[in-house]
Amino acid sequence: MTKTERGNGALASLIDRIQKLYYVEAGEPGFEAIERVSGRIHAEFRDEDGRLRVLPRSTACDLVRNRHGKVPSWQAVRMFVLVCHRIAVESDLGPEPLDDLRGEFRALWQAAKDEERSASPADAETTGDILAPAPGETPARFTATMRLMPVEWGRVGARRVERAETGEDPKAAYELAVLFACEAHGAGDGEEEREKSGQWLRIAEHWKARATGKVPQAAALRLRGASLVNAARALAIEYKQAGRSTRNLFLGAVAKAEASVDSGVRYEQRQSSRIH
Numbered sequence: 669m670t671k672t673e674r675g676n677g678a679l680a681s682l683i684d685r686i687q688k689l690y691y692v693e694a695g696e697p698g699f700e701a702i703e704r705v706s707g708r709i710h711a712e713f714r715d716e717d718g719r720l721r722v723l724p725r726s727t728a729c730d731l732v733r734n735r736h737g738k739v740p741s742w743q744a745v746r747m748f749v750l751v752c753h754r755i756a757v758e759s760d761l762g763p764e765p766l767d768d769l770r771g772e773f774r775a776l777w778q779a780a781k782d783e784e785r786s787a788s789p790a791d792a793e794t795t796g797d798i799l800a801p802a803p804g805e806t807p808a809r810f811t812a813t814m815r816l817m818p819v820e821w822g823r824v825g826a827r828r829v830e831r832a833e834t835g836e837d838p839k840a841a842y843e844l845a846v847l848f849a850c851e852a853h854g855a856g857d858g859e860e861e862r863e864k865s866g867q868w869l870r871i872a873e874h875w876k877a878r879a880t881g882k883v884p885q886a887a888a889l890r891l892r893g894a895s896l897v898n899a900a901r902a903l904a905i906e907y908k909q910a911g912r913s914t915r916n917l918f919l920g921a922v923a924k925a926e927a928s929v930d931s932g933v934r935y936e937q938r939q940s941s942r943i944h
Contacts, residue, residue, distance in 0.1 A: 677780075677783055678776070678779040678780040678782070678783040679734075679737075679738075679739055679780040679783065679784070681776055681779070681780070682739070682745075682773075682776040682777060682779075682780045683734045685772070685773065685776055686731055686732060686734075686745070686748065687732060689748075689749065689752050689769075690732050690748075690752060693752065693756055693761065693763055693764075694752035694753075694755045694756045694759075694761070694763075695755070695756070695759055695761055697752075697755050699725035699726075699728045699729050700725055701755065702723060702725060702728040702748070702751050702752075702755075703722065703723060703724055703725040703728065705751045705754055705755060706722050706723035706728075706747050706750075706751045707722050708754075709747070709750050709751060709754060710722050710747075719743060720743075720746075720747060720750075721743055721747060722747075723744060723747045723748060723751060727744055728748060728751075731744060731745065731748050738784070739777070739780045739781050739784045740777075742774075742777055742781075745773055745777050746770070746773070746774075749766075749769055749770055749773050750766075750770075753766050753769055767827060768823050768824075768827055769823075770827075770830075771823050771826040771827030771828075771829075771830045771831075772822070772823035772826055772827075774826060774830055775814060775817070775823070775826035775829070778814050778815075779814075779815075782815060813829050813832075813833070813844070813871055813875075814826070814829050816864070816867055816868065816871060817829060818851060820920075821847070821917060824913070824914055824917055825847070825917065827840075828840040828843055828844055828847075829844065832844050832875060832878070838878070838879050838882035838883050839879070839883055841875045841876075841878040841879040841882075841883070842875070842876070842879035842883040842885065842886050842889070843903060844871070844872070844875040845872045845873075845874075845875040845876035845879060845886070845889065845891065846872075846889070846896065846899045846900050846903060846918075846921065847872075847900075847917070847918075847921050848868045848869070848871045848872035848875065849868070849869060849872040849891040849892070849896050849925070850896060850900055850921035850922070850924045850925045851865075851868045851921070851924065852865040852866075852868035852869040852872060852891075853865070853892060853896070853924060853925055853927075854923075854924025854925070854927060855868070869891065872891050873891065876889055876891065885899065885902075896925045897922060897925040897926050900918050900921040900922045900925050901918075901922050903918040903921075904918035904919045904921075904922055
């Protein structure tokens with residue numbers, strides 16, 4: 669089934685990515701091999717993660733071919749990603765880092781699941797969210813952060829959301845505060861843009877609060893003006909010096925924050941000239 673036949677929604681994007689992982693990045697292994705490797709992974713990590721399950725060959729086949737036209741379970745997608753990555757590593761195919769891959773697929777799966785629920789509101793009340801955060805996390809905030817994350821952030825942004833949501837990486841929370849604040853100030857002046865800007869700022873405030881006390885820079889961070897520009901620029905420089913492509917995300921954030929500062933200065937100058 670081609671993407672055109674499936675449509676252009678979030679599920680189609682998820683299945684396309686699954687097929688690319690299977691056919692291209694993992695070298696199209698047999699479904700028997702997938703089941704066998706999933707058994708090895710399950711044996712290795714069952715004491716650490718009781719949610720991992722062996723992936724039967726029939727389920728792997730259904731994932732790749734999407735026979736039922738429905739969003740697959742996250743457990744199945746997650747194990748499929750782990751297996752394909754393991755096979756790619758063992759076959760020396762040069763896969764991307766597992767954390768990035770897992771974050772990308774989690775974002776794609778969540779988007780497809782949200783789309784499915786919005787299309788079937790009656791089912792949404794009875795379908796449990798297998799991505800529900802652990803105790804102490806905030807489910808509503810998880811949904812808002814992932815859903816409102818700009819698409820152009822890609823897997824780099826998705827990985828930060830994942831790490832911040834689990835609480836394992838306070839710096840990711842700080843970086844989300846900076847990124848969402850920059851997006852908010854870079855939004856347009858239309859009614860829809862203003863609404864989205866407000867949502868982004870609220871998310872930025874949430875992640876700033878989560879990072880405060882754990883990341884030294886968080887306490888002094890202001891989600892506007894020169895403080896925000898300097899914070900975004902410092903992160904861009906840090907990742908540039910480390911030779912990581914993440915710098916591009918923060919360079920874009922710097923540009924948006926600087927534009928908002930320049931706009932504010934020009935506005936104040938116009939107001940001042942009118943007074944005098």
